[in-house]
Amino acid sequence: MDKKKIIYNALIYIILVFVSITMLVPFVWMFLTAFKTTAETMQVDPFVIIPKVWQTQNFGNVIRAMDFVRLYANTLGMVALRILFAILTATLSGYAFARLEFKGKNFMFALVLLQMMIPVQIFIIPQYVMVSKLHLTNTIWGLLFPGIVTAFGTFLLRQAYMQLPKDLEEAARLDGCNIPQTFLFIMAPLTKSAIVALGIFTAVFAYKDLMWPMIVCPDSRATTLASALAKMNGQYQQKYPELMMAALISCVPMIVIYIFFQRQFIEGIATSGGKL
Amino acid sequence: MKKKPSSRQKSEFLWGWLFILPTMLGLIILNIYPMIDTIKQSFFKTGDFGKGNKFVGLANYEKVFGDSEVWQALANTMKYAIVEVPFSVVIALLLAVLLNKKLKGRSVFRTIFFLPMVVAPAAIAMVWKWLYNSNFGLINNTFNVKVNWISDPKIAIYSIAVIGIWSVIGYNMVLFLAGLQEVPRDYYEAASLDGANGWNQLIHITIPLISPTIFFVIVTRIIAGMQVFDLIYMLIDLNNPAWKKTESLVFLFYKYSFEQSKKGYGATVIVVLLAVILILTVIQLIGQKKWVHYE
Numbered sequence: 001m002d003k004k005k006i007i008y009n010a011l012i013y014i015i016l017v018f019v020s021i022t023m024l025v026p027f028v029w030m031f032l033t034a035f036k037t038t039a040e041t042m043q044v045d046p047f048v049i050i051p052k053v054w055q056t057q058n059f060g061n062v063i064r065a066m067d068f069v070r071l072y073a074n075t076l077g078m079v080a081l082r083i084l085f086a087i088l089t090a091t092l093s094g095y096a097f098a099r100l101e102f103k104g105k106n107f108m109f110a111l112v113l114l115q116m117m118i119p120v121q122i123f124i125i126p127q128y129v130m131v132s133k134l135h136l137t138n139t140i141w142g143l144l145f146p147g148i149v150t151a152f153g154t155f156l157l158r159q160a161y162m163q164l165p166k167d168l169e170e171a172a173r174l175d176g177c178n179i180p181q182t183f184l185f186i187m188a189p190l191t192k193s194a195i196v197a198l199g200i201f202t203a204v205f206a207y208k209d210l211m212w213p214m215i216v217c218p219d220s221r222a223t224t225l226a227s228a229l230a231k232m233n234g235q236y237q238q239k240y241p242e243l244m245m246a247a248l249i250s251c252v253p254m255i256v257i258y259i260f261f262q263r264q265f266i267e268g269i270a271t272s273g274g275k276l
Numbered sequence: 277m278k279k280k281p282s283s284r285q286k287s288e289f290l291w292g293w294l295f296i297l298p299t300m301l302g303l304i305i306l307n308i309y310p311m312i313d314t315i316k317q318s319f320f321k322t323g324d325f326g327k328g329n330k331f332v333g334l335a336n337y338e339k340v341f342g343d344s345e346v347w348q349a350l351a352n353t354m355k356y357a358i359v360e361v362p363f364s365v366v367i368a369l370l371l372a373v374l375l376n377k378k379l380k381g382r383s384v385f386r387t388i389f390f391l392p393m394v395v396a397p398a399a400i401a402m403v404w405k406w407l408y409n410s411n412f413g414l415i416n417n418t419f420n421v422k423v424n425w426i427s428d429p430k431i432a433i434y435s436i437a438v439i440g441i442w443s444v445i446g447y448n449m450v451l452f453l454a455g456l457q458e459v460p461r462d463y464y465e466a467a468s469l470d471g472a473n474g475w476n477q478l479i480h481i482t483i484p485l486i487s488p489t490i491f492f493v494i495v496t497r498i499i500a501g502m503q504v505f506d507l508i509y510m511l512i513d514l515n516n517p518a519w520k521k522t523e524s525l526v527f528l529f530y531k532y533s534f535e536q537s538k539k540g541y542g543a544t545v546i547v548v549l550l551a552v553i554l555i556l557t558v559i560q561l562i563g564q565k566k567w568v569h570y571e
Contacts, residue, residue, distance in 0.1 A: 012374050016381075019371060020388045022442070027391070029414050030403045047417050093299035101285070102292035108300055115307045119503055119553060121526055121546050125317065125539050126310035149302025179291040208396045210506045215534055229398040233405075233510055240406050247399040258394040262387045269393060270450045 034058060034245040041240045055241065062245040066228055067221060071250075074217075075224045077140045079203045082147035086202045087195055089149045094157025094191075095183050099169065109158075115151035124215070131216050138222035143213060147206060153198045156271065160194035161187065200261075200268035207254060225250040317543040329540065336544040345520070346528065346545060350552070352433050353524040357501035359437035360444070365494055367441070368448030373478060375449070376456045386453075390446035397443065401510030404439045408511075426511050432518035436507050444500075448493050455489030456482070487568045495560055502553050505530065525549045 033041060035058060036051040063069065096102075097109050127146055136142040164187060172182040213227035220231055229250060236243050258265050318336055320329040340346050371389065375382055392400060407414045408425035416422055425435040459482065467477050483490065505526040512522045523531075525545060533542030 012377075012379070016371075016374060016385050019367075019445075020385060023388050023391060023446070025414075026400070026403045026407060026442075029407060030399075033406065042412050044412060044417060089298045089302065092295040096292045096295035100288045100292035100295070102289040105292065105296075108296055111300070111303055111308060115303055118307075118311065119499070119546075119550060121503065121529055122314050122550055123307050123310040125533055125543055126313040127306060128534075130305075146306060148306060149299045151299075151303060151307070154299050179287055183295075204394055210396070210398050210509070211530060226396040226398040229396065229402060230510060233398075233402055234513065240409075240412075243402050244406065247402045251395045251399045254394050254396075255391065258391070259387065262383075262390075265394060266386065266390055266450050269447065270454055 030244045030247055033240055034248045036241050038239055038241055042238075058241050058245045059249070062242050062249065065242070066232060066246060068225075068246075068249055070221055071223070071225050071228050072253075074140060074143070074222060075207060075226075078143040078147075078213075078224060079206045081140065081144045082206045083199045083202050085144065085148050086150045086153045086198055090153030090157045090198060091188055091191065091195065092183075093154045094159075095161050095187060097154065097158045098161035099183075099187070100179070112151045112154050116155060120146075121211075124211070128215050136216070138217050138219040140222075142216040143224065145216070146212060147202070150198075150202070153202070156198055156201075157191060157194055160191040164190055194271075196264055197268035197271050200265055201271075204254075204265075204269060314543045315547055317540050318547045320540045322538055322540040332540075336541055337548075339541070340544050340548055345523070346525075346548070348520060349523045349525045349528045349545075350548075352522055353502055353504065353526075353549075355433050356437050356440065356504050356524065357498055359434055360440040360501045360504075361494065361497045363437075364441045364444045364448055365490070365497060368445045368493075369452050369483075369490070371445065372449045372452035372456055373482060376453060386446075386450070388446075389449055392443040393447050397506035398510055400439065400443060401507050404507075405511050408435060426522075427516050427518050429518040429521040432512070432516075432522050436504075436511060436522060439507055439511075440501070440504065444497070448497065451493050452486065452489060455486040459485045484569050488570055491560070491564050491568045495557060498556055498560070499553055502549065502556070525552075 032050060035054045035056065036048065037053075037055055040048045040051060093112075097105065097112075123146065131137055131142045131145050136145065168186055168190075169182055172186045177186065207224075208226060209224075210226045210230060213224040214230060217223035217227065220228055223231075229246060232243065232246050317329075319331060319333060321332045321335070323329050375385060379385075405426065410416060410422065410424045410427065413425075415425070423431070426432045463481050463485070464477060467481055472480065503526050504524045508522055508524050508527050509530070512519055516522075526549065529542050529546045529549070531542075532538045532545060
């Protein structure tokens with residue numbers, strides 16, 4: 001019986017380690033390639049795994065060639081704006097949908113659900129036309145545009161407010177708080193974890209998005225990391241050290257933040273459910 | 277109890293609308309109007325320089341249904357989803373079951389499996405393009421083969437689906453883990469007293485009990501899989517011989533709408549995709565009665 005259990009556990013670990021290796025090898029290979037010479041990447045016999053001399057200058061070259069400082073500023077700016085707008089609008093509407101009774105509420109909430117269920121590409125052409133009519137192409141406001149409000153965030157915050165006990169509000173009201181006071185001082189502070197989840201979700205998906213930044217910010221100085229990678233991918237063709245260095249530069253900070261806040265990340269994205 | 281019900285109701289009405297106003301205004305301008313506009317545009321032919329759009333009735337739809345490129349793209353998209361969804365769901369479910377036990381290093385494994393979820397698909401695609409490289413790629417060199425993973429029209433779409441599976445396993449797994457937490461422990465204890473082995477427990481206890489989660493994951497994965505774009509856009513360039521056999525519907529939408537400025541035709545393609553997704557979802561909603569058990 002005991003022996004059987006040991007074998008069983010060993011088997012589980014073998015599977016888990018095997019999958020882990022499969023998940024990590026692409027990242028390791030990206031890292032190693034980023035520090036090779038192009039000649040090394042094209043050498044098959046002997047196949048080069050570790051770079052003979054670590055080509056650290058690849059880092060500086062790629063950062064300068066693609067102006068990564070600017071790309072990071074654009075991406076961070078877009079992410080920050082989207083988080084700010086999402087949290088502001090979604091806390092307000094989430095609270096109203098969960099806690100206030102008013103005429104027209106159900107119909108309006110149906111519109112929120114409708115938006116959540118429809119593939120985003122349906123919105124893109126008219127959104128792009130609006131952005132270009134407002135002369136916001138190649139600006140950070142253009143990048144923000146579809147993220148000014150969030151149906152999903154509204155839904156998430158509504159769920160959070162619905163879980164709060166009813167007597168809290170009653171007590172606040174008896175103490176003479178009006179609706180905005182109750183919302184601001186009593187209820188909103190209690191939805192912190194939902195707000196964090198929404199912030200992480202918004203950040204990750206804004207950072208990963210490819211099509212929208214490619215469309216509204218075709219200028220490589222105004223665009224985001226993801227869309228700049230796409231551009232580079234087309235220009236650099238077979239120069240894999242440069243390509244891998246660019247991929248590395250664009251994903252390492254996110255990975256580091258993820259490792260520090262992994263619990264919040266995983267819960268934040270998992271609660272997002274269908275919106276992928 | 278309430279002293280002045282009417283004034284309370286009035287103020288709830290007032291503040292309620294005030295609170296939802298920014299969101300609703302935004303949703304109407306940014307989503308509801310665009311949705312209607314896209315559907316409208318699918319009945320128009322885009323004029324030069326965005327001017328003089330001409331109403332053409334169902335002509336775009338007739339053209340779409342007669343367009344072999346659209347049919348091919350639909351087939352490619354389906355092939356991608358048919359591989360990506362089942363594999364990513366089954367592998368993720370098995371991993372979730374393994375990780376649901378008290379295990380040393382559990383959270384380390386979870387963190388590793390979830391990692392691709394926080395990396396831009398653009399970066400992921402670049403790395404895999406390099407791994408798949410037929411002359412110098414890691415995969416061909418490790419296994420000493422010479423496969424044109426992403427330029428052989430017969431297999432390219434499946435190679436792309438492998439990247440999709442790899443990317444999304446961790447995410448599916450986390451959703452399954454959340455579902456597994458709800459399964460009461462004593463179900464398993466009773467089962468092992470009855471002599472049920474791990475496999476039997478999985479089939480007869482775990483899967484039926486988390487079938488709502490499984491259903492949810494499958495539905496959302498199919499919706500997402502049908503919208504595949506980033507990976508294909510990054511991996512396949514116009515010189516690639518597998519190009520025609522990998523284009524997805526969203527890729528076609530992007531090409532028509534933004535590279536060729538045929539917005540009317542692009543809109544038609546995306547409305548067709550919406551319809552396909554809707555049909556697939558309705559079929560699943562009907563089919564779920566046969567296998568999904570709600571408490």
